[in-house]
Amino acid sequence: xxxxxxxxxxxxxxxxxxxxxxxxxxxxxxxxxxxxxxxxxxxxxxxxxxxxxxxxxxxxxxxxxxxxxxxxxxxxxxxxxxxxxxxxxxxxxxxxxxxxxxxxxxxxxxxxxxxxxxxxxxxxxxxxxxxxxxxxxxxxxxxxxxxxxxxxxxxxxxxxxxxxxxxxxxxxxxxxxxxxxxxxxxxxxxxxxxxxxxxxxxxxxxxxxxxxxxxxxxxxxxxxxxxxxxxxxxxxxxxxxxxxxxxxxxxxxxxxxxxxxxxxxxxxxxxxxxxxxxxxxxxxxxxxxxxxxxxxxxxxxxxxxxx
Amino acid sequence: xxxxxxxxxxxxxxxxxxxxxxxxxxxxxxxxxxxxxxxxxxxxxxxxxxxxxxxxxxxxxxxxxxxxxxxxxxxxxxxxxxxxxxxxxxxxxxxxxxxxxxxxxxxxxxxxxxxxxxxxxxxxxxxxxxxxxxxxxxxxxxxxxxxxxxxxxxxxxxxxxxxxxxxxxxxxxxxxxxxxxxxxxxxxxxxxxxxxxxxxxxxxxxxxxxxxxxxxxxxxxxxxxxxxxxxxxxxxxxxxxxxxxxxxxxxxxxxxxxxxxxxxxxxxxxxxxxxxxxxxxxxxxxxxxxxxxxxxxxxxxxxxxxxxxxxxxxxxxxxxxxxxxxxxxxxxxxxxxxxxxxxxxxxxxxxxxxxxxxxxxxxxxxxxxxxxxxxxxxxxxxxxxxxxxxxxxxxxxxxxxxxxxxxxxxxxxxxxxxxxxxxxxxxxxxxxxxxxxxxxxxx
Numbered sequence: 001x002x003x004x005x006x007x008x009x010x011x012x013x014x015x016x017x018x019x020x021x022x023x024x025x026x027x028x029x030x031x032x033x034x035x036x037x038x039x040x041x042x043x044x045x046x047x048x049x050x051x052x053x054x055x056x057x058x059x060x061x062x063x064x065x066x067x068x069x070x071x072x073x074x075x076x077x078x079x080x081x082x083x084x085x086x087x088x089x090x091x092x093x094x095x096x097x098x099x100x101x102x103x104x105x106x107x108x109x110x111x112x113x114x115x116x117x118x119x120x121x122x123x124x125x126x127x128x129x130x131x132x133x134x135x136x137x138x139x140x141x142x143x144x145x146x147x148x149x150x151x152x153x154x155x156x157x158x159x160x161x162x163x164x165x166x167x168x169x170x171x172x173x174x175x176x177x178x179x180x181x182x183x184x185x186x187x188x189x190x191x192x193x194x195x196x197x198x199x200x201x202x203x204x205x206x207x208x209x210x211x212x213x214x215x216x217x218x219x220x221x222x223x224x225x226x227x228x229x230x231x232x233x234x235x236x237x238x239x240x241x242x243x244x245x246x247x248x249x250x251x252x253x254x255x256x257x258x259x260x261x262x263x264x265x266x267x268x269x270x271x272x273x274x275x276x277x278x279x280x281x282x283x284x285x286x287x288x289x290x291x292x293x294x295x296x297x298x299x300x301x302x303x304x305x306x307x
Numbered sequence: 308x309x310x311x312x313x314x315x316x317x318x319x320x321x322x323x324x325x326x327x328x329x330x331x332x333x334x335x336x337x338x339x340x341x342x343x344x345x346x347x348x349x350x351x352x353x354x355x356x357x358x359x360x361x362x363x364x365x366x367x368x369x370x371x372x373x374x375x376x377x378x379x380x381x382x383x384x385x386x387x388x389x390x391x392x393x394x395x396x397x398x399x400x401x402x403x404x405x406x407x408x409x410x411x412x413x414x415x416x417x418x419x420x421x422x423x424x425x426x427x428x429x430x431x432x433x434x435x436x437x438x439x440x441x442x443x444x445x446x447x448x449x450x451x452x453x454x455x456x457x458x459x460x461x462x463x464x465x466x467x468x469x470x471x472x473x474x475x476x477x478x479x480x481x482x483x484x485x486x487x488x489x490x491x492x493x494x495x496x497x498x499x500x501x502x503x504x505x506x507x508x509x510x511x512x513x514x515x516x517x518x519x520x521x522x523x524x525x526x527x528x529x530x531x532x533x534x535x536x537x538x539x540x541x542x543x544x545x546x547x548x549x550x551x552x553x554x555x556x557x558x559x560x561x562x563x564x565x566x567x568x569x570x571x572x573x574x575x576x577x578x579x580x581x582x583x584x585x586x587x588x589x590x591x592x593x594x595x596x597x598x599x600x601x602x603x604x605x606x607x608x609x610x611x612x613x614x615x616x617x618x619x620x621x622x623x624x625x626x627x628x629x630x631x632x633x634x635x636x637x638x639x640x641x642x643x644x645x646x647x648x649x650x651x652x653x654x655x656x657x658x659x660x661x662x663x664x665x666x667x668x669x670x671x672x673x674x675x676x677x678x679x680x681x682x683x684x685x686x687x688x689x690x691x692x693x694x695x696x697x698x699x700x701x702x703x704x705x706x707x708x709x710x711x712x713x714x715x716x717x718x719x720x721x722x723x724x725x726x727x728x729x730x731x732x733x734x735x736x737x738x739x740x741x742x743x744x745x746x747x748x749x750x
Contacts, residue, residue, distance in 0.1 A: 257582025261749035
């Protein structure tokens with residue numbers, strides 16, 4: 001609106017100052033662009049160009065040592081017609097769903113406890129920081145430390161055996177889907193806790209009191225008041241967890257002992273065999289799938305309320 | 308797919324990696340060489356070797372290859388013995404193959420495996436070596452010349468080194484059927500691989516590759532998850548079970564690949580495998596933690612498990628070994644003084660010191676006579692003749708590897724290398740095999 005007012009103002013001025021006015025108005029119009037420029041440039045160079053490169057390479061041809069600039073659809077054909085791809089997607093989605101449900105339960109409970117049961121702000125902060133302690137070490141270390149714990153002769157099995165609870169070590173603990181989901185939950189639960197906690201802290205306590213005055217039970221308060229108002233936090237946490245699990249490869253490889261598949265692992269395998277075009281095609285499909293999932297989540301919950 | 312390919316790797320143009328730097332250095336070297344030539348030609352200087360030695364000190368040879376033989380100790384010794392600098396870069400074997408073809412100017416000497424050579428040499432990025440310039444050529448183990456360790460032994464399947472060891476002429480990229488004057492790779496290091504076992508946990512003697520899929524070891528077996536090597540181990544297993552008959556394990560048909568991986572997939576679904584491993588340390592950890600008691604393994608990994616005080620045997624099997632071997636090749640662009648330096652380096656490589664070093668690591672060297680001179684009689688008897696060690700056996704770094712009285716698994720050189728069933732290989736159906744292998748892993 002202001003921008004449209006500027007030209008008429010400038011055109012009413014006389015000839016000599018006119019050019020100066022135009023220059024000034026052009027400058028004024030350019031300011032927002034200049035302000036957005038650095039971010040736009042960064043996104044262009046570090047996000048858009050790489051993604052376009054991946055899309056371009058996904059149409060190239062390759063053999064065991066080289067890739068050939070070309071336009072072929074074989075990469076997509078081989079990808080989409082292979083039952084392995086579908087099985088792998090199913091498996092990855094299964095990991096994502098299980099991890100999502102478990103981290104949501106843990107995240108909601110922990111956040112609810114922190115936000116509504118811990119009364120002093122100091123304790124809230126202290127306990128919140130306690131939640132972040134595992135994040136002080138690297139991802140991989142946190143993951144690998146499960147291996148000696150869950151192994152056949154690991155701490156848990158030898159503990160259970162010496163306690164007389166089992167005779168044979170439990171084999172399913174390590175190098176199994178159980179181990180993979182366990183590691184995912186361990187790694188990503190905090191990504192659920194933080195946004196939900198943030199949402200809950202913004203809930204007006206008067207609403208809870210009003211509900212109670214109206215005769216709502218504790219469960220009804222959680223279900224009818226807190227849960228709907230915490231939705232944006234849940235959505236943000238879900239986006240974090242789902243995208244992280246969908247793109248993961250190292251957790252699946254280490255915790256399943258290389259015996260389970262995920263899309264990320266499939267891409268990593270293709271890269272290590274120098275089949276870059278196949279990996280690129282796979283990455284494009286994964287990107288599309290994850291984007292659809294994120295859009296679906298945003299359709300259900302309007303997170304702009306939060307921001 | 309291959310039908311839609313626009314250019315084959317053999318005909319496609321080469322990339323230009325680091326030309327500017329290379330050219331300037333080379334020009335400089337040519338200048339020096341020419342100056343030296345003038346000096347010699349004019350008769351002003353008679354002490355030719357001295358001048359040569361002075362010039363060669365300025366040479367830097369860039370060697371790249373897989374980790375096994377890219378040893379810093381070798382580069383240090385080269386500097387000491389020959390005076391010139393050897394720069395080493397270690398990459399994994401897939402990256403080595405790619406770089407050898409796509410960036411031929413980025414290296415002077417390629418240290419590659421024979422199956423990689425089968426992919427790389429036909430791309431015309433390397434030059435064959437004149438065997439008349441290789442002093443110890445006639446002492447090279449005959450496996451690399453005619454494929455037979457002794458005149459009566461059979462030629463193993465797979466990419467046997469002698470099948471890609473020679474080309475027809477100086478500028479040829481066509482592999483010769485028998486030995487010629489032009490050698491593609493000078494063999495440096497090779498070994499015979501088999502299964503590693505935990506003798507304290509398997510509970511019975513292991514004698515065949517098929518024991519890997521014995522239901523008794525359900526949930527306690529593992530296999531290497533590098534397709535080109537894993538498929539070979541799988542083939543050894545299936546053949547030992549009598550389930551699949553192969554024309555050539557090193558070059559399977561699609562049908563053979565399908566059958567082999569069907570058996571492996573069924574075993575996987577039945578829970579035979581505890582895990583798959585991809586890196587050296589994974590194989591060591593699986594074995595030493597007792598998660599796995601029988602698996603594909605590499606000889607230094609067996610040594611690493613034993614170094615933790617855990618029993619581990621590199622078990623000889625009745626069907627024989629899966630062997631691998633590597634060698635040094637010279638890049639096409641090398642000429643003049645640098646080429647001479649490369650020949651000098653290769654001759655030095657075969658002259659014994661490196662050979663002894665490799666033998667002491669449990670690998671084998673290409674020229675045994677010269678290596679023997681650099682090893683003590685006891686070391687030689689232990690590593691090469693399969694006799695009990697009289698004293699403690701030390702690694703090249705001086706760490707105790709085996710206590711006195713120990714005997715090498717598999718015995719003597721003749722017993723091990725004489726019983727090679729197949730070599731690591733690259734198949735015509737490579738791409739199909741890799742896809743099927745990935746399906747097996749995802750199954």
